[in-house]
Amino acid sequence: MQTAFLFDLDGTLVDSVYQHVMAWTEALVTEGIELSIWRVHRKIGMSGGLLTNMLLRETAGMNLDPARIERVQRLHAKAYVKHAKDIKPLPGARELLAALTESKIPWAIATSSRMETARPVLETLGIDFARVALVTRDEVEHAKPDPDLFVAAANKLGVAMEHAFVVGDAVWDMLAARRARCLGVGLLSGGYGQEELERAGAYRVYEDPADLLLHLDEVGGRR
Amino acid sequence: MQTAFLFDLDGTLVDSVYQHVMAWTEALVTEGIELSIWRVHRKIGMSGGLLTNMLLRETAGMNLDPARIERVQRLHAKAYVKHAKDIKPLPGARELLAALTESKIPWAIATSSRMETARPVLETLGIDFARVALVTRDEVEHAKPDPDLFVAAANKLGVAMEHAFVVGDAVWDMLAARRARCLGVGLLSGGYGQEELERAGAYRVYEDPADLLLHLDEVGGRR
Numbered sequence: 242m243q244t245a246f247l248f249d250l251d252g253t254l255v256d257s258v259y260q261h262v263m264a265w266t267e268a269l270v271t272e273g274i275e276l277s278i279w280r281v282h283r284k285i286g287m288s289g290g291l292l293t294n295m296l297l298r299e300t301a302g303m304n305l306d307p308a309r310i311e312r313v314q315r316l317h318a319k320a321y322v323k324h325a326k327d328i329k330p331l332p333g334a335r336e337l338l339a340a341l342t343e344s345k346i347p348w349a350i351a352t353s354s355r356m357e358t359a360r361p362v363l364e365t366l367g368i369d370f371a372r373v374a375l376v377t378r379d380e381v382e383h384a385k386p387d388p389d390l391f392v393a394a395a396n397k398l399g400v401a402m403e404h405a406f407v408v409g410d411a412v413w414d415m416l417a418a419r420r421a422r423c424l425g426v427g428l429l430s431g432g433y434g435q436e437e438l439e440r441a442g443a444y445r446v447y448e449d450p451a452d453l454l455l456h457l458d459e460v461g462g463r464r
Numbered sequence: 465m466q467t468a469f470l471f472d473l474d475g476t477l478v479d480s481v482y483q484h485v486m487a488w489t490e491a492l493v494t495e496g497i498e499l500s501i502w503r504v505h506r507k508i509g510m511s512g513g514l515l516t517n518m519l520l521r522e523t524a525g526m527n528l529d530p531a532r533i534e535r536v537q538r539l540h541a542k543a544y545v546k547h548a549k550d551i552k553p554l555p556g557a558r559e560l561l562a563a564l565t566e567s568k569i570p571w572a573i574a575t576s577s578r579m580e581t582a583r584p585v586l587e588t589l590g591i592d593f594a595r596v597a598l599v600t601r602d603e604v605e606h607a608k609p610d611p612d613l614f615v616a617a618a619n620k621l622g623v624a625m626e627h628a629f630v631v632g633d634a635v636w637d638m639l640a641a642r643r644a645r646c647l648g649v650g651l652l653s654g655g656y657g658q659e660e661l662e663r664a665g666a667y668r669v670y671e672d673p674a675d676l677l678l679h680l681d682e683v684g685g686r687r
Contacts (some may be wrong), residue, residue, distance in 0.1 A: 252502075259501045265480075270550070276480045277554060277672060279475075279655040327493070331500060374658060432502040434657025449500060 244461035246341060247391050247423065249286065250352035252410035252431025254334040254450060255362040259287050259432070260324035261317075265292065268316035272309065278299055282432060288353050288384030288413030289314045293441055318358055330365050331430050333451025338366070340454060344464040349374035349394035353384035353413075374398050386413040388421035395421075406444070406460055408453065414440035419452040428453065467684035468623040469645065471616050472509065473575035475633035475654025477557040477673060478585040481519060482655070484540075485546035488515065497534065499523055505655060508635030511576050511607030512537045541581055553588050554653050556674025561589070563566035563677060569686045572597035572617035576607040576636075577631050597621050608636040612642035618644075629667075629683055631676065638664035649683055651676065 252258035262282045271277055275297055282464030285293040293313045294334065297303050304312075341348045347383025350368075352359050356377045368375070374397040381389040395402050407418035418425035419442045427446040435446045445460060447453040465672045475481035485505045492499055499519055507515040516536045520526050531549075533658070564571045571593075575582050579600045597620040606611040618625050630641035631655025641648035648670040650661030658669045668683060670676040680687065 255502050256502075257570050259482065259489075259505070262482060263486065273550070277653055279479075279653050329498070342506050385656070430500055430502050432505050432655060434660040436659030436663075439655040440659075 242404055242461070243347075243400065244349040244463075245349075245395065245398055245405045245407050246462075247264045247407045248348060248350045249385075249407070249409035249411070250332075250350055250354065250359060250362065251286065251407055251413045252275075253414070253428055254331060254333050254338075254350070255328055256329045256430065257317070257325070257362055258285055258410065260283070260328060261321060264317050264318050264321035264324055266347075268313050269293075270417065272313050274301075274313075283412075285431070286385055286409070286413040287388075289317060291384070293386060298316050321358060325361055328362050328365065331449050331451075332427075333449060333454050335366060337355065337450040337454040337457075340457070341462070346462060347374075347398040347400055350396050351376045351390040351394040353378055353390065355379050373398070378391040385411075385419070386416040388417045390415055391421045391423060395423075410438075412437055412441040418442070422462075426452060426453065440449060465627055465684070466570075466623065467593055467686075468572075468618065468621055468628040469573065469685075470617045470621075470628050471573045471631070472632035472637045473573055473577065473582060473585065473635070474509065475554075476631055476637075476651055477554060477561075477573070477589060478551055478586055479554050479653065480548070480551045481505070481508055481633065481653075483551060484544060487540050487544035487547055490543040491536050492516075492519070494539050495536050497524075497536075498596045505636075508654070509576060509608055509632070509636040511601060511610075512540060514607070516685075541578075544581060551585050551588065553670050554674075556672060556677050558589060558678040560673040560680075563680070563687065564685065566686070569685060570597075570621040570623055572599065572621050574599045574613040574617040576601055576613065580601050587596040608634075609643070611640045611641040614640055614644045614646060631663075635660055635664040638666050641665070649676065649682075 264280045266278050274332050290310050293310050316352050374389050376393045383389050395405050402422045405423045406426050407423045408426045410428045416427040424444040427443035430449040488504045489501050513533050516533050573668050599616045601607050606612050618628050625645045628646045629649050630646045631649045633651045637647040647667040650666035651670040661669050
């Protein structure tokens with residue numbers, strides 16, 4: 242059975258979750274919406290529209306009109322640029338991707354971000370945009386926790402979902418993985434707790450890409 | 465049996481954990497120390513010296529000399545001021561403290577921060593500094609996860625440790641509570657997962673101060 246790896250981006254390959262948390266919080270405050278920051282953190286990784294809608298429905302019992310959701314997303318993108326300049330790859334991220342390539346194990350990146358937001362951090366990973374299988378929010382109708390991004394990524398690789406691992410830091414990655422019939426591998430590097438990821442269905446949980454690389458044989462990464 | 469409540473401050477009464485995370489990260493980067501941000505998050509609530517030392521020992525296997533630890537702490541305090549201006553009380557924090565006061569249930573605040581750092585956020589809570597039992601890092605030899613802060617807070621109130629609940633958002637609050645022979649009540653508002661707090665010994669876990677107020681009868685807050 243040939244394994245393939247479908248990676249989330251933020252919090253999984255690059256250390257950018259906390260910057261996204263602060264940028265979403267700023268965007269919501271600018272729109273006059275006050276939410277506790279931990280609630281924003283727990284929604285990172287979802288599509289931006291869904292994140293905004295869910296936060297408001299859960300905490301204020303209100304639905305936003307589409308124009309306001311669009312505005313919050315634009316404010317987030319603007320605030321994020323300010324925080325994004327110091328974002329770095331997570332320990333072992335480049336080495337993990339290089340090891341998979343060298344072992345001829347197919348891998349792809351599937352992110353709920355739009356290309357505009359994802360490009361600068363993808364560049365820190367030294368990604369060759371012409372060669373790497375990459376799916377962003379722009380290419381699918383629904384982002385996570387819907388499975389579309391991972392299904393599209395597997396299609397780009399030409400691998401079957403049932404042979405693929407999804408690697409992500411968020412509960413939403415694990416839920417999307419299960420809907421896509423992939424196995425989910427959780428990483429703690431986005432700030433979720435181990436048990437949260439396990440309860441969302443993670444097959445295994447590691448600290449970060451470096452720790453996953455060290456244990457790659459546990460998840461079919463035969464080298 | 466008369467109950468008393470000993471509160472942590474950051475992430476428990478005020479929404480300031482993520483600002484501390486970013487400030488510690490900036491301070492460490494300025495000192496040339498690169499650490500993943502989630503690792504910093506998981507140490508918030510400890511004494512600053514211990515936090516710096518533990519992060520480095522765990523990840524780089526190195527001990528810092530005291531002068532450098534002192535410098536990182538000063539850099540954190542400086543960076544935190546920049547992030548602190550928008551910090552707000554967590555939902556229900558003022559109401560919870562007012563309800564306890566009204567019911568003549570003793571309560572105190574015990575924080576690993578120094579007064580210099582804690583004062584601005586205490587002010588957002590409308591604390592009367594002349595009347596409230598308050599213990600900061602300045603008054604004890606060891607901060608959390610040592611029990612000194614909570615022991616000092618119970619002493620100020622004149623209550624027995626065995627009758628007190630410690631309310632906190634961090635694993636370090638729960639560990640310090642157990643060492644002090646208090647029961648720990650965990651809050652999710654600092655960004656830890658429910659299971660992490662439970663595994664550290666939390667007697668009960670609530671979302672935030674508003675949720676604790678709603679369930680106060682479960683933890684002896686008879687009104």
